[in-house]
Amino acid sequence: MKVERILSRAVPGEDPRGTLESYLREKGLRLTRQREAILEIFLAHPQHISVEDLYKRVRKADPGIGFATVYRTLKLLTQCGLAEERHFQGGRSRYEPAASEHHDHCICTVCGKIVEFENPTIEQLQDEAAEQLGFELTHHRMELYGICAECRQRPVRRRR
């Protein structure tokens, strides 16, 4: 089982910037200073950034950018396949760069750490389970919640 993702998300032979540009051109949309900045900062961030967090970082780089633009651009990135929206416990949206491979999440309920993993055996069983229920599986969501090794050793830690 592969337990942690490689942090660089670049799909070999395909660059995200190019993907965005093609998508924009195809749809008759425009590549703006703001979209470039948001994409860059979004990709630079390791994982699962919240909209608010991304907004703050983007603001630091370019103080003129508004909240609405960040939201609009994240929707755009989602549409062109560069970003994926997540809804972990708590309700507010987080986005992560679209991975070339599917993965699931393991989340520490103490410090909030999120580790990505994949497990083909489980995937296989999920397919089978869905089939038995009469479903043709399109996608799934699996989140494991627990306490990470660090937090078990050092119990008092603030939530990220």
Added chain:
Amino acid sequence: MKVERILSRAVPGEDPRGTLESYLREKGLRLTRQREAILEIFLAHPQHISVEDLYKRVRKADPGIGFATVYRTLKLLTQCGLAEERHFQGGRSRYEPAASEHHDHCICTVCGKIVEFENPTIEQLQDEAAEQLGFELTHHRMELYGICAECRQRPVRRRR
């Protein structure tokens, strides 16, 4: 694998109403007309009711009840272990009667049907996966999304 839950949620030898009463007494809280009504309607509903839907049903039975009371009572039911909060795709909260056994969900992306199931083999593998990541697993969430048999036969169907 058990594929569908029994719709009656009564845990043998334990009645929900009694559980609520005990909890209220213990905490010095009160059993009101509204709480009785909300509990009853909540338990009568098969599964995964949204707050709004519950509110509407409760209103029909007792038009004086306010939205805030429904929210407050659902929190109360969650605290005393009678209800569980879910956040499926889309963001708004749904509640379901606390099951005596853990289960996961399989959701039709066309008609919105939700089927509950459990799969001990997957559970076991989840435990192992978390352990390999250094986590002590406390709980998890697994949702399978796909198209149910009905919807595959009869493609055009509105979302519930």
Added chain:
DNA sequence: GTAGATGCAAAAGCTTTGCATGGGT
């Protein structure tokens, strides 16, 4: 030059909270 994008603020959902009043115990 034109259609799309932006920033701001207002609006829109969903959920929670404050407060005067009502009601269990």
Added chain:
DNA sequence: ACCCATGCAAAGCTTTTGCATCTAC
């Protein structure tokens, strides 16, 4: 009688939308 619970409305949060202005093409 004492407090807790309620209903209403207002406030909180996150996300979306309207609109005048700006800008990439």
